[in-house]
Amino acid sequence: MVILALVLLLPGCLDEIELKNQSFDTKAVVIQGKLVQGSPAVVEVSIQRIGDYSGSEVATYIGSAKVSLWNAAGASVELAEVSSRRLYQAIIPSNHPTFKVQTGQAYHIRVTLLDGRQYESEPEVLLPNPELEKMDFQLADLALPDKKGFITTSTYLRFWVNTALKAANSSEKSKLRWELNAVYRLTDNAKKVCYNAEPQRVEKVFIFDGAAFNLNRLDTFYLADVKLDHRFAEGFHLTILQESLTPAAYNYWNQVKLLAERSGNMFEAPAAKIASNIKSSTDPQEAAYGYFYATTQDTLRRYVNPAQVGSPTNYCPQPPQPRIGPTICDNCLLQTGSSLTKPAFWIE
DSSP states (O other), X not given: OHHHHHHTSOGGGSOOOOOTTOOOSOOEEEEEEEEEESSSEEEEEEXXXXXXXXXXXXXXXXXXXXXXXXXXXXXXXXXXXXXXXXEEEEEEOTTOSSXXXXXXXXXXXXXXXXXXXXXXXXXXXXXOOOOEEEEEEXXXXXXXXXXXXXXXEEEEEEEEEEEESBOTTOOSBOEEEEEEEEEEEEEOTTOOEEEEEEOOOTTOOEEEEGGGSSXXXXXXXXXXEEEOSGGGSSOEEEEEEEEEEOHHHHHHHHHHHHHHTOOOOTTSOOOOOOOOOEEESSOTTSOEEEEEEEEEEEEEEXXXXXXXXXXXXXXXXXXXXXXXXXXXTTOGGXXXXXXXXXXXXXXX
């Protein structure tokens, strides 16, 4: 089911819908999660129910569940519910007395719902990550489809990375995934300054299988093309996170990528259920969806000064024209993801 599969892409990008006194025709459970090694390590899990409501597939957040992270030795850590973010989270310090997050070790999650149903993920090994050495961009005029599907030529910033494909002290080439998040500054008509977070779009999946190519590193490897527009008029920050993936996790993200990039032409394979490592412990016949994996991350950030890209025109003020209701130039906080707080990493 295409709609169901697309819901699996990124839980943080879903519109949460409260449906009171309604019941779904189907009640598929979707569990997504990730353990990220660090100081401290962080594990986050999202639990949702997918069902049919008036002919449409919708996702609702499942709260009040018991969620725990386990290692191969049988030690566990409980995740707390963060209702404001509609997920479960645990922060694990490096000096935790009973639970260590280390490369080479396997981890899995266990989820118990209020009705007693229980789910577990298959163990995922935490692999070392090659160093993300450099990121930068170059300007280029590209002929790409616009929002309406028409091919137009515009100027883009082509962001690229340099990275080794082998982690330190490892003989195996890594399977990599990159996550990109942007923040740009916008000043409204009242001179209020907002910082607008723009997360990676769900249909964009950036992965590379190092073992599939006769390469030991990637140099000037293009990840994303960002159109040069008002977002670069007052300052733009791009953050790139690099993750190491197991073969199973890479297969999951590759299936997500193939589904997200489907164009609907007659030669494409039919859509199918994306592989999941989530199983029901209470009912082996129940289909569960989603994926949990463990990874290390390396992060680089790049600030783009407006003068570096020709000082694009500010978005505000807008020319006078008939409008219904206020715009982001009347109040920049109307933009989704906007904040008056400058991010801690914002360095010009």
